[in-house]
Every structure is written in C-alpha cells, then in structure tokens.
Amino acid sequence: MKECNALKRGMERREEEKNEMEELYYNEGKKEGLMFAKPSASGEILYVALQYKTAREKGGGPHDIGAAEQGIGEYLLAVLHDLDDPNLLSREGLPGPLIEAWEQGWKDGVVEFYGEIKEKMFEPV
Secondary structure (H helix, E strand, O other): OHHHHHHHHHHHHHHHHHHHHHHHHHHHHHHHHHHHHOOOOHHHHHHHHHOOOOHHHHOOOHHHOOOOOOOHHHHHHHHHHHHOOHHHEOOOOOEOHHHHHHHHHHHHHHHHHHHHHHHHHOOOO
C-alpha cells in the first residue's frame, strides 16, 4: 500500500512539474508575442490575431508549428531554434508540448496587443 501511495505521489509531482514548465514556456512565448507585435505591420498583427492557427488549435501536434503560415512559421522556428533547450524535444526528437505551450503563448501575446490597439488601427486619419 505504501508503495502505491509513493508511486501516486510521484506521478502527481511529475504532473505538477510538467504543468509548471508548460506555464513557464507559455509565459515566455507570450512575452515574445508582445515583442513581435509592437514593431510589426498591422497586416501581420491582423493575420496572427484573426487567422493564424497554432498547433494546438489545428489539432495537428507540435510538429505542425507555423506550417505554411506566410513567413510566420519561419520566424517561429528561428526563435524556437535560438532557445536551444533540449527539453523542447520529445523522445522522438520532435517538438514537444513545451513548444506548443510557447507557441500558444506567443499567439496570445499578439492577440492581447491587437486587443489594445484595434480601435486605433481602424480610426479614420
């Protein structure tokens, strides 16, 4: 019985650590999304905010990040490559859930920025 409880506590602790790591990467992605959006052209911001689908939203998995997304994919892959963190890859060498969390945070950062400026974007000059 003690072994079962210890195993259960270990699994719970591992799940908590996984969630904490995903939250960390989500927050880092969100910061990067805000940094991306601030100097970006309004067309790029609109595209990401209204049309870009993350791997999670597409249901395709992390290996689909930025696939065929008007240069956004190239940007995302370059940023993720610069992170150079072995924890980002699954055992199979494919991008893992931490990258998905980062990408979702990135998009959410752009969407947040869009929410702050959208009224100004469409004001008559």
